[in-house]
Amino acid sequence: MNLRRHITFGIALPAFVALAIWSCSSDDPIIDSFSPTPYVIPDAPHFPKILNIPEDNPMTVEGVDLGRYLFYDGRLSGNTSKDLLMSCATCHIQENGFEVGIDHPKYVGGITFGLPIPDFPDGKPTPHFMLSIVNTVYNSNGYFWNGMINESNNSLGNENLGVPADSQFNFKNLESLAWLTITAPHEMNSTVERSVATINAVALYKEKFKAAFGTEEVNYDRISKAIAQFVRSIVSHNSKFHKSLRQEAELNPLEQQGHDLFFSEDADCFHCHGGSILMTTNDFFNNGKDATFDPEDHDRHFVTGDALDIGAYRAPSLINVELTAPYMHDGRFKSLDEVIDFYSEGLVYSDYVHPLMKNVRQKGVQLTENEKSALKAFLLTLTDNELIQDPQFSCPPELKEWSG
Amino acid sequence: MEHFKYFLIICTGFLLSCNSDDEPKKDSTSGKIIFNFEHFADGKVLDLDNLKYTNAAGNDYEVTEVQWFISDLTLHKSDGSKMQLGGEDFSHYIDTNIPSTYQWELPDEIPAGDYASISMVFGIKGEKNIPFYYTDSPESNMAWPINLGGDNGGYHYMKLNGFWMNANSERQPFNFHLGVGQERDADNKIIGFIQNWFEVELPASAFSIMANEHKSINIRMNVEKWWDQPNEYDFDYYGPMTMQNQEAMAAGVENGQHVFTIGSVVTVPSE
Structure with a gap:
């Protein structure tokens, strides 16, 4: 390349x-x-x-x-x-x-x-x-x-x-x-x-x-x-996380713990949201929110006609995620805590769920309360106060x- | 505006003349190779999103996508000499969601003659696998976290995603991902990293190329071989994910020696 x-x-x-x-x-x-x-x-x-x-x-x-x-x-x-x-x-x-x-x-x-x-x-x-x-x-x-x-x-x-x-x-x-x-x-x-x-x-x-x-x-x-x-x-370009990559800022221990959870299979956020520095792959995923889907939904399937895209939506960038509630395409989650709880123990299996949601049979990644706090602390480092x-x-x- | 037009015309002429001067002289003693990539399972073209396969361990499975890096393609002669292809373009990303990635046209002039074999690196060697080397998608989306791979573990070698029927007869997602592994202490803390890339000499890959000839060579990934030999890979034993499971990745690495073959070598007719 x-x-x-x-x-x-x-x-x-x-x-x-x-x-x-x-x-x-x-x-x-x-x-x-x-x-x-x-x-x-x-x-x-x-x-x-x-x-x-x-x-x-x-x-x-x-x-x-x-x-x-x-x-x-x-x-x-x-x-x-x-x-x-x-x-x-x-x-x-x-x-x-x-x-x-x-x-x-x-x-x-x-x-x-x-x-x-x-x-x-x-x-x-x-x-x-x-x-x-x-x-x-x-x-x-x-x-x-x-x-x-x-x-x-x-x-x-x-x-x-x-x-x-x-x-x-x-x-x-x-x-x-x-x-x-x-x-x-x-x-x-x-x-x-x-x-x-x-x-x-x-x-x-x-x-x-x-x-x-x-x-x-x-x-x-x-x-x-x-x-x-x-x-x-x-x-x-100037969230605390981005600055930390440039050695212009340092994550505190809780934020760092959250970072390591985010970028690991323990919380497994990064496969959809963090592959690149944009905090999104800009790809489309059925992330296990629902078991059934309305054929009239304007999901990714609406665009591609591919049955495998039923219930799939863009993984949005998490930059400034602290400021952008409500969350998900239908705004169903009002806070980051609700989102973290969902990925921890709220996933729902359907035949259309993306395989990256590999913990769906266990309903999520099963984070402890301490891990949830750490993950949230890291997500808050994605706010770009300068912007x-x-x-x-x-x-x-x-x-x-x-x-x- | 008129002046600018003349300026542009002059510039265009200059650039065109530069282009013809800079064009490498055609070597009448060399040919070209285009590599193509194909994915097979059980001897046939991989049928994605179809739970119709059974691996050696008896797991019924389906594959939804395969995304992987090949690098350091090398031609070997019988006298032991070798030629690494690509130069700066040392790696190539292949994605079953992006058909345009199935072809890799290398700029190298290949000296006419007989070649004993072709070798490749699956993934990317550690010294070249630098975090943030790829800034643009889709390659950048293959990033392997620094906390799981260190400074020489920048990218997944492969993401192979799909489903298998687990022991509870449930359709369960799996992520068979290969990249840099972690060495851990008794408390499960990471104390080192393990490079899992490997080199493969492709079997039956001898070929000849004549001057001015273009060869099209298909490299085939035989997906079922990832879970075949020497390690019968049981999804129920290894679980749905591999990135933090060096035992699982090591099994995949050993099996990987048998995954790749040459699909075909074809001379492309001259236009």
Whole structure:
């Protein structure tokens, strides 16, 4: 395996080539003096070199900046009334590791819902629980709990939502999440046209679109690309655990005990969550939560059609896991203690359980109370306090009143 | 913008001309080899996710996935000389979930002639098995914890996952994972590590290659042999997991000498 190949393809070459080709688009009359600054994902020891950055959306400083504004702007929902705003940040809250968290005053228990619609005056419940958007730039194995958003998905648009089967309304990468979020009745419940028009009417964006894309013209393609760029910029390298690997911090004895449990067959978390430094394999597993399954579930089987994927969902990254309750795809566990108890003595056998759940016949790994405490102490070292306070990922002051 | 276009054209021309200069000169006395990997059980292509096999110990079992590293492929001549292939690309990851990993095209120019045998390392030798060497998936997902393998135990050699019918006639998951083992004291504390990688000389692997010829060589893993001889591997005795059970891994290592064979050696027609 040639590591240098990874480095080359991961960062330098695509960034240069894509930016060069993109800059050279001769059909666009507006970009004579257009020269955005390439944005470089900060390198960190042991983190992946392969970055999921599409060739047609190279990251630039200006694009990330624009994306940050759009991410925090509730007018993306197509509304200007302050009690009807919804932005990405309405649910993806920085201090909660970019998830909604379990203590939200409106989304009680981490249960989110969309803006009011006639059939759901209190908002239509979102049919899934949240997943982290941290370190998504390192993930090339699809997005959502079931990996539905992936490069092999050739679906386009959504007739029911009035979104045409146009190539820009695809299901392939982070860019796809913008139109899905804008139009979903359980989220912003807008239309692409309405949202574009609303953003177009906000004066501050003219300069930002010009800086990012060489033109003041707001369109959906540019909105989705900018938001995707900002989301890709949200990387976490600085939890206590990660610092300990760099000898910048030291785990205390209880945390170290938990670490050794996590990375052993005694607690056996690492096969799904810790193979790499991302604290996830980004693969999909039936982890023994249930004995029976609803055929209508949007599990991995919904994507692959493979019966072996029934009841399987993504193993989420555990970075910031302290902040991201409730847990599992259906939010059934409200605390880390409940999760640890589940893996210790709550597993349920089904014909679809993944073989990595090898203790399923004993209902779990059977941890002692001391071991549970140690494991929890280690999980708490995965919180990246720098990330959740970093101003570069926070709401721009101009948008405080508009973020929704 | 116009200036940039001209700059790009010049750069492209320069890069193209560099490319042709840098291209290694074709050696008219050498050929190429592509290695392919296949997984068999009981003499036939492994049928994944099908509880239809029985091992030597009488356990009925199924295999759901096999993920493993091969490294240090070496060609041996009858005069005792040898040629290790791959250079920096010394290892290759194979995954039954990722068919694209079934082929390993090596850059080496193979001098025309007769070769007496092919050898391989199952897993990765300790000095090359460094934690965090692989930063990207899928290889990075093979990481073997440092607390279980030390500084020279970076990655699983293999994850072979499946189910067997246990003594209670229950379908029970197993993880037959091989990697660096642990030496433990009476209190079960780790006091050292045991390198479990092994070298295999593939039986009946003699072949010849002519100048400008391309050979396609299939290396076959015969899965049932992991549990066959010299150790009848009984899942009910060894249990569902191996990583912290050196006795189980040692049995697998001994059996591993019989696991790999040459499936075929085929000359690939020139285009």
